Amino acid sequence: FGGRLFQQWAVDMYIKLETMRLDWYSKQANQKGLVDTVIAGESRGDRIGKRIVLPRPFPGGDRDMQHRFLDAMAIVQRWGKPDYFVTMTCNPYWEEITIELLPGQLPQDRPDLVARVYRAKQRSMMDLLIKGKHFGEVAAYVHVTEFQKRGLPHEHILLIMKAKSKLRTPDDYDRVISAEIPDKNKYPVLHDLVVKHMLHGPCGALKKSCPCMIDGQCRFHYPRDFCDATLQGKDSYPIYRRRDDGVRVRIRGADFDNRWVVPYNPFLLMTYNCHINVEACSSIKA
The missing domain is CATH 1.20.5 (Single alpha-helices involved in coiled-coils or other helix-helix interfaces)
Known part of the structure; x- marks a missing residue:
């Protein structure tokens, strides 16, 4: 290469x-x-x-994309709105990638290797979610693979759960989703992974030049407000528990607390060692 x-x-x-x-x-x-x-x-x-007008067999053409969109809408019409929105981003420093690099090579020098390892991880996670019923029984799902401008693949997954596996209360949200930095003494591995993969920014007043900033505001709405308990959002995503427990970490030249944590599932994060954002969809507009 x-x-x-x-x-x-x-x-x-x-x-x-x-x-x-x-x-x-x-x-x-x-x-x-x-x-x-x-x-x-x-x-x-x-x-x-x-x-x-490109015909439907041409990948990425208007007709192809329209057909895929209609397929997705038909699934929603049949099974109802999604319950989970999961985003998985490739970690270019997975051991399976770095161990295969030649001396002096960087992950960006081997996009073939990065894509192959990511694909294996992505399939493993899909099997865990669908066949392994990690969140419960799945009625239907839609997913798409995208590539960031720097070349890293990432996955967007929508899961529609069967009735008995749907999220209905704030306690259900807390059971599968966390938006807090875990205790370092009690959960050292999880703590390090959250700090490494699941902290947004710095942006806003800490770094106005951050790419997420639009018209002086973070388009992802960080930092979020502290919240003592998870609340059902009004026609949106839930408001996750983000307690002001005094936990602070300093990385990238800034101090972070629970307001900067991207919601995650602890088991998925520890299993795949990469950015995996897990959100509960609480409305058809989510």
């Missing part, structure tokens, strides 16, 4: 392949729509041009 130079070559080759596929679709569309285009152009000049 040649680092960034090889990656540039790989991207160029992929673009060539995609351009050839698009060119084939373009020629097919031109032949089929020639008469329609001429007729439309006689009455409306703005209709003349090359408007090509």
Whole structure:
């Protein structure tokens, strides 16, 4: 592997392949729509041009995305609104990745290795959630894999639970979701993982240049307010328990408390050692 130079070559080759596929679709569309285009152009000049609608088999095209959206909406129509929203982000420093790097290599030099390990972890977590019934019996689910600008893959998962496994009370939320820094003496491993993966920022007054800042406000609404007990949110996500218990940690040049914790499930965090945000969806707008 040649680092960034090889990656540039790989991207160029992929673009060539995609351009050839698009060119084939373009020629097919031109032949089929020639008469329609001429007729439309006689009455409306703005209709003349090359408007090509990609067919559904083309991944990422408008028809493909619309079809997938309608599939997701059909699932919601049949089974109801989602109950959990889970986001899993790749950790480029997983041992399975770092142990395979050659001397002098960094994870970003091996996107193939990063993607392969992430895929294995993602499948493992999906099996745990669906087949292993970690949150209970799942009636249906929708998930999508996205890539961050820096190249790290992450997963968005919506889980629709069966009736007996749905979250109904604040106690149910506290049973599976935490938004606090755990006691370091009592839970040392979990504490270190929360500090490493589940603290947002710093942003706001601590760092106004943070990418999450829009018009002077954090788009994720951090820091959150302290809260002594979990509350049912009004037409939104729940308001998780974030007690002002005096726990503080200093990382990235700032002091963090429970107001900065991204909600997580302790078992998933300890199992997969990466950022895994777990939210309870308490309305159809969540």
